[in-house]
Amino acid sequence: MYPFKKLLSVVTGVLLAGSALSQTNYPTIGKVVRIDPKLDNLLDKEAKIEVLASGFVWTEGPVWVKEGNYLLFNDIPPNTLFKWKEAEGITSFLKPSGYTGAGRYSNEPGSNGMTINQKGELIACEHGDRRVSLMPLSGGGKRTLADNYQDKRFNSPNDVVQKSDGSYYFTDPPYGLPHQENDPSRETSICGVYRISPDGKISLLISDLTRPNGLAFSPDEKILYVAQSDPQKAIIMAYPVLKDGNLGKGKLFFDATANVSTMKGLPDGLKVDRNGNLFATGPGGVMVLSPEGTLLGRIDTGEATANCAFGDDGSTLYITADMYLCRIKTKTKGVGF
Numbered sequence: 001m002y003p004f005k006k007l008l009s010v011v012t013g014v015l016l017a018g019s020a021l022s023q024t025n026y027p028t029i030g031k032v033v034r035i036d037p038k039l040d041n042l043l044d045k046e047a048k049i050e051v052l053a054s055g056f057v058w059t060e061g062p063v064w065v066k067e068g069n070y071l072l073f074n075d076i077p078p079n080t081l082f083k084w085k086e087a088e089g090i091t092s093f094l095k096p097s098g099y100t101g102a103g104r105y106s107n108e109p110g111s112n113g114m115t116i117n118q119k120g121e122l123i124a125c126e127h128g129d130r131r132v133s134l135m136p137l138s139g140g141g142k143r144t145l146a147d148n149y150q151d152k153r154f155n156s157p158n159d160v161v162q163k164s165d166g167s168y169y170f171t172d173p174p175y176g177l178p179h180q181e182n183d184p185s186r187e188t189s190i191c192g193v194y195r196i197s198p199d200g201k202i203s204l205l206i207s208d209l210t211r212p213n214g215l216a217f218s219p220d221e222k223i224l225y226v227a228q229s230d231p232q233k234a235i236i237m238a239y240p241v242l243k244d245g246n247l248g249k250g251k252l253f254f255d256a257t258a259n260v261s262t263m264k265g266l267p268d269g270l271k272v273d274r275n276g277n278l279f280a281t282g283p284g285g286v287m288v289l290s291p292e293g294t295l296l297g298r299i300d301t302g303e304a305t306a307n308c309a310f311g312d313d314g315s316t317l318y319i320t321a322d323m324y325l326c327r328i329k330t331k332t333k334g335v336g337f
Contacts, residue, residue, distance in 0.1 A: 026050040030301040039288060039297040042277060042332050049301055052325045053090045059320035063114040064311030071311055071318055073325060079110040084325060099128020106178040113159030113269065125157035127176025132157050146202050149194060152187040159214045159269060163221055166198040167245055171212035193226060195245055205247045214269035219276055219335050225253060227267035227280060231260045234267050236280060253293045259283035269307025273332040279317060281305045286319060299328055310334025
């Protein structure tokens with residue numbers, strides 16, 4: 001979610017981002033906070049948070065494209081999808097990214113969470129167009145995977161993951177609406193978690209969360225983790241995944257509410273490594289959690305941190321934090337690498 005602040009211009013953002021194009025030694029920010037010795041198995045003691053580019057408004061939704069070895073990420077307020085590649089730096093990849101209507105829509109019109117599906121296509125949650133879309137990266141236009149449930153338009157789809165059976169799971173808080181939960185165009189009062197089955201059927205799986213946001217499967221896909229970006233109840237929930245793709249009764253996995261008043265950020269995007277450890281954005285940057293829900297430490301960018309994604313060979317964690325695109329090298333690998 002984009003915290004309301006004075007907007008930087010799109011032009012300024014691109015120029016500042018471009019200043020890092022030819023760098024081989026990137027500047028660093030923040031620090032790694034060690035809470036449990038087990039963090040040493042995941043992050044080297046000398047690991048640094050590198051700033052690959054800056055000057056954006058609110059970065060989100062990083063996703064690594066293996067076919068091409070590059071990262072895609074969103075700058076939501078200016079409705080722009082950017083590409084970063086080591087040898088090339090930052091280039092504009094797609095604009096508009098999430099709102100194709102006329103005039104100004106909201107403070108967060110662009111696309112947000114993204115994933116690459118089993119066919120190598122880009123799946124994106126689009127705030128302004130209020131849908132989950134599919135776009136081939138080899139060329140060609142988008143098509144809509146889902147834009148309503150029972151004839152009621154979604155609020156503003158936020159994050160999406162694909163299960164190995166081909167189905168998609170996504171969250172739908174109101175952050176992209178012009179007046180958020182009080183917007184007159186809102187058609188559903190539910191901030192839901194939904195599933196798109198392989199045959200295109202849409203089902204509502206969770207309806208009792210106030211602000212569902214990031215989500216990820218455990219390595220064996222037996223658990224779906226869902227982050228809630230509600231400052232009054234800043235939590236990560238864990239839901240058992242049933243054989244038919246539905247979810248069982250969830251349980252609290254981690255509660256970060258106590259840190260909201262003293263650290264920047266809320267539970268947002270999250271990723272899981274091969275061993276089931278969670279790298280979950282929240283108060284204080286990226287929280288590193290064991291499969292049992294123990295906080296091992298934090299990758300503290302010093303900024304409100306929105307999302308993260310594993311890339312390169314799977315051992316680099318790319319991080320979107322406020323106006324920055326960052327990365328940190330890890331000693332583990334993300335699921336799917």
